[in-house]
Amino acid sequence: MATEKKLSTTTTDNHNEKSIPRADTGTTQASQSQTLPFKPHTTPSSKVLDALGGDALKGLSESEVKKRLEQYGPNRLKPPKKPSIFKIVARQVGNAMTVILIAAMAVSFGTMDWISGGVIAALVILNVTVGAITEWQAEKTVASLESVGAPQATVVRHNGGSEQATKIIAVEDVVPGDLVLLKNGDIVPADGRILDGHCSNLECDEAFLTGESLPVAKQSEPIDEDDCPVGDRISMVFSGAQVTKGRARVVITSTGMGTEIGKIAQALESKAKQTETGFAAFWYKAKVVLGVADTTPLQIKLNKLAYFLLGCALMIAFIVVASTGFKDVPLSVATYAVAAAVSILPASLIAVVSLTLARASTDLASRHALVRRMDAIEALAGVENVCSDKTGTLTVGRMVVRKFWVPALDYRANEKAPLNSKRGQAYSFETGSDPFYPRGSVQADRTEISAGGDVLDLKRKPQRHDSVEEDPDEREVESQELVVQPDELEHGLRDLALCASLCNQATLTRPTDSDSQWEANGDPTEIALQVAAHKLGHGKPFLTHVKHSLTRVESARSGHSARPLVAGTQGHYEQIIEHPFDSTVKRMSIAYKFVPDNGRDAHVQCLLKGAIERVFEKCTRVGSEPLTEEVQKNIMVKVDALAAQGLRVLALCGKRLPITAVDDVRAMDRETFENDFTFLGLAGIYDPPRKESPGAVADCLRAGITPRMLTGDHPATATAIALNIGILEKSYGKEAVMTGQQFDALSDEQVDALPELPLVVARCAPETKVRMVDAIHRRGQKTVMTGDGVNDSPALKRADVGVGMGTGSDVAKQSSRIVLSDDNFSTIIRAIRKGRSVFKNLAKFLLYLLSGNLAEIIVLMIGLAFKDENDQSVFPLSAVSALWINTLAAGPPALALGLEPTAVDAMEQPPTAFHQIFTLEFYIDLTFYGVLMGALSLINFVIVLWGYFPGDLGRYCNETDSDICDPIFQARATCFATLVIILMIHALECKHFSKGLGQVNLRDNKILLWSVLVLMLATFPVVYIPVINNKVFLHGALKWEWGIVFGMILVYLACTEAYKWGKRVYIRRNHPAAPTRGPSDKTLRMEATIAPA
Incomplete structure (x- = not known):
């Protein structure tokens, strides 16, 4: 273990700079983690920065960076040791049958039987060559998939003077103490502490590390709890996380193997090196x-x-x-x-x-399943359980709007009214294979909104809305041409679409060619709202740019008149102010100046969106009626109804001020601005199931395989998706769904006493996955386990077939036997089908x-x-x-x-292990x-x-x-x-x-x-x-002997066909077709309905 020197202060002619503890040069690899006398997430950032010898404005000097790079090495994980071609060949030669054939070859040559010896030698060479080449190519294929992390990072450094410079460098060149600038879309290059006063609405996607599907809101203030989980250290950013929103300035505390990812990778490597000793080790090696x-x-x-x-x-x-x-x-x-x-x-x-x-x-590689070890194919045939992640595997991994709910102008409280009652209307959005695709049908309950503006009965054929053409060189998405009949509900839908589009900073980009998918940038929730607005003809580029005039929409209206907010006025919106989303207030507000082309009806449009309880605080009306406490309770019934469908619900509201209030709005603080809004409606957002998932789950059940969902999401969301794709049925009892906390609270004896293991585990931690694998093994069954995060590695290694995601972490892929390049659950089922074949x-x-x-x-x-x-x-x-x-x-x-x-x-037969x-x-x-x-x-x-x-x-x-x-x-x-x-x-x-x-x-x-x-x-x-x-x-x-040759052939055919006929009769009488396996009737098919744990 390298010893560390104490902190010291060195003075140069131009600046003072603190040096950080350095490891002795005798170690093969110096630690890449800065050892501090405190935990950085619990300590003010100024103290962390001081201990690291950094500068909040100038960063490190180039000379200091060079020293630290020599000391700590490049910022990358230690690559796993790859088997050499010689080791792979040795594994093939060491096969028992190959060894026996080599012995037979030697005896053949010893007795001068050159023909026999030559043929056997050719078989040995063929076997060893094919096996070695196959395994070598599999390793190379997976290596090509391994992510290399963020290729570049933005840092602040100086050359020893007072002038600092912002530089874009290779991620490998980031060192402890570096000052890194993060913005929306960046990949965090290393673990770091967020600096006080330099965090603006920062959110990071840390699903790969913690399993949390939603982005984590960050802050610069220290956390009080010393031993809180990694996911709760919101004053820190972690290597490999993606910035989904906001910006920040951070000081790097750990690089390479010293990061949280590196620690997990190193722990896994150390555990793998633990071996038995003494006679047990000798006997084990002999058996090997x-x-x-x-x-x-x-x-x-x-x-x-x-x-x-x-x-x-x-x-x-x-x-x-x-x-x-x-x-x-x-x-x-x-x-x-x-x-x-x-x-x-x-x-x-x-x-x-x-x-x-x-x-x-x-064959599997051509179907997006890359086999790292051939033994995975063997194990697939006997798999009886498939434990899968939800996000990105069973679902598309992108948030989309599934529902809008718009209250009527004369809304009255009626708790028993359904979502589509005359007091309000629910709308459903079509979701295709590309969640960013800004076109698709929007349906009201029992009706569909057509491009011509009519409200159609669903018995008539649905119509898709045609898009407004744009210039070929225009990269921003234009809106669709959609005219809604200007009654009160249509008017309310327009208002809701306007808020979803303008109270939003996400952007959509048209693909460069017809075969590419649409691209998006921004917060996942805002991207979903922006796509929904485009489907309703209210895309932000359409509303904020003069060249995207509403003239064509107006002419298509065939003389319909409506209030200016309802697309009847030509003009565009110019942003005045924005109060971004904040994790403490859980809402975002924004104001625009509407600039009409005709000079009339100019006004200030104020919009707000956020969590329902925080939006109610700022609303006074719903439609033309007061937002009373009774009305709020009634709306919460609608919120619960949407949440029961697995949707994350947001509230949207707006208000209009005269154009003379522009300067006043600019001068308002947030508290003053966010008042007296009108509630416009609800948006239900979710991560939709892949279109292949229901069929793949049905294939599992027919094949006697139990599909299970292990997800970090909320129980209600997990339950809704599981019901949607067929993992759960409404008749199953509440025992079918557990939270990770509930499952982990059970002892192994209690888990084994359960009649059936849960089909859905929500809020699932990586350790829960390991316990699930062990519980399945104790029941004498085999399982597939999927994972993409670093912490999934133990479960992937413990499972009979660990399946890593191509977009997942390197550690997860290295721990897997199969890597999915498309992250699709149906690909797992295709792999099982191939294994059975x-x-x-x-x-x-x-x-x-x-x-x-x-x-x-x-x-x-x-x-x-x-x-x-x-x-x-x-x-x-x-x-x-x-x-x-x-x-x-x-x-x-x-x-x-x-x-x-x-x-x-x-897939209509029960699982059978290869050794059977x-x-x-x-x-x-x-x-x-x-x-x-x-x-x-x-x-x-x-x-x-x-x-x-x-x-x-x-x-x-x-x-x-x-x-x-x-x-x-x-x-x-x-x-x-x-x-x-x-x-x-x-x-x-x-x-x-x-x-x-x-x-x-x-x-x-x-x-x-x-x-x-x-x-x-x-x-x-x-x-x-x-x-x-x-x-x-x-x-x-x-x-003449050919006559008796063919005579015996006929005898063989007659005997064989008679034997097979007898087998068919026996099978029909003694082995009737078994029903598809699923949860036990005694344990899961209860009168109780699904109740989230």
Whole structure:
């Protein structure tokens, strides 16, 4: 640990500057956090600035910056250690099956069986190469997504004199003590303390760090609480946060790994380095080397299978050698022993698994899911829970206006009146895929406002409002041309739209091309209001610029007359004063001078918006009626009705003053100005669900997967969204929704005693996510967990499949197995669908490979019973033939089965973990097909040898080609052709476990069809080309024997189809279709309605 020197003061000729504590040079990396004798968020900023040796006006000198940069290093997080290509290759070589194949290759070369050794070597190289390249590319792809933080920062520095300069520098060059200027849209470059007198309505989005979906209002005054959470330290700004509103001047207190982000990253790294010691550590490392620990369940299962098959292979080799009596074992027997031993090993298994997972990874990448580790695909098939964030994953991550409510001019209190009663009108805004798109329909209950100004019945086709064209070079958004019939409600809607547009500092920008989305700048709430105003034809550029005259709107009105506020007067608005939003008063007010083109009806338009209770304080009327306490209570009923829909409710109001009051308004203080307003209405704002989310949730439920929402939002908001997309139903009891505080207050025993875990956890902290993962694991289930913030990393690592967001923090992405480039919940479901497809495909080609191996072993081992004149075993297949079948004939169809398209019913089956491939059904299928194919091939060998020939087995027919060996050679060729062709048809049968060939689509996998066809045709040259057939494969050319070959093929088809028919009957009788899984009827389907916790 580096020691720190005490604070000292150094004096230069031009200025006095305090130096900060410095770390000893003996450390590899100096701490990037300034150690202060106090906590900066609880200390006045002047004291913090003094301790850091900074200057509130001039900042640091360039020479001091250079020293601090050398001392503390660049302002960046320590990059994670990437696995080298050598380590990745070593992981692939260390696979149990690969090691066994390498041993078999060595034995083959040792017995001078160059063909077998060469083929096995090629398989090993293919497996290692494909696996290593796939993992390396996955790491590179994710690395390209990793954010680099804010590229630039604005700082104040000086050159040693009295003159200071504002500079834009690279974020990496920011040092402790730097004076940084922040404004709307900036990314905070490092942790810093806000300076007194230099904070103007600053709000920051800290969702990545705290999980809070709404921006956090900041202040320069110190906080009283020492140990408050990071999210409550509102006198501080934190590295990576985005400024959504206001401006401030801050002094940097920590950089790089010393920031809050860096501390979390360092804690995770330290925790990952903790290992066991002693014998436990030795035993764990031994299991890792053997491949039965620190890997996926599938790999453990396959490695155990490999060791079992290795034992079988050694036993088989021993039996082959023992058949000679261990006397003068000829080279041909040794070669056959190796071939027989290798035949029980699915030589192409690892290559096929690697290629299948690589293909799945590529497919997922094209669908916005980047797989960092292949084991994630394995885990997806067995997932039974999906725990997802709300903001940006289930929802679009942008605030939009969903509702306007406008009171009538003669509003009266009536608590039972609905939102769309004659005392008021509710309007709904269409929300598309682009929340900044300033066009879309606006509907009143049971009516829709049309471009022509009529109020239409909803039975008629809705009409979209056409926009007013703008100059091609104009980047600001113009308003839509929308004329509302000038009755009292339409007039009220116009007033509300005017307030939403002008009491607002957000801007919208037209995209540069038709394929781009609209851009916005400003506070998320104000952006939403501005978009809504544009949809109603009242965009701010339209109202504040002379060239955006209202003439076209007036001419479109066809003679309708209305008050000047209702778009009937030509002119524009000029801002006079603004009282910005303040977290203490929770409202914003502004005044404009309306400048008419005709010189008449000029006036001052005053507007105010904010929290409902703070707006009521400044209002005296609603419409033409007094705003009495009874009326306020009645309006609060409407507020509650909107809030129950998950909407954040704002109140808007306005007043008009004569044009002569312009100077008076400029001179007014805030308290004087914000009085005697007229209540105009309510705006309900929310983060809308993605259009894909309801369908994705429905897919989850059909697939037996329980979707859960873990969000930092308010319970009412979370409940409304969950109901909207189908995670909750109205019939579910209140136990379905909890707050993070309620869930964390339960002990593990109490959590385990719950009949069902909550489906929605609101106000969820990162630690709550970890507890949820642990609770799911204790129930013996697997889960996906999403996250984008730094604090989500522990939960992402603990989950079976951690899913990071492409727009999230680097730490979250590094802790994830999958990274979503589109942050979309439906992409997770597509990934699960692909995982299930890969599971099914792995089961298919494993059944194909292992049943083929079993058939070979049956032929090779029973064939040892056939003895020639020298009492030596006569092999039904030569060593080369056995290797051909095990590698070249079995490999391509197995790979093709691994690439089968996703089944349409993939999400209609319950979750199944990859290690559950080896079920009782699998072993029964394996035994049936293996014994059937082996028996039919061996029967043909016997038919030719004893049915046509006299049964003379010759001499030395395992080594040479002579006339006396013709019967053996013909029988071998028949056995070889029978087994190869039946294996090709068996590959087609393996497309489905219970459906026959007539019930599956044979054309949906052209790779399989072509591989089967080519390998069938390849049988002919192997059988007929001289030298190849009699010298290499040691068999003859077929003639009449093709008749019994095709006869056995028909027998195979008949037996297989009958077997599958029996399976279908059994399944129908004993396993009826299971209903879709969801919350337990006993626990959640109660009479009680959803009650936010």
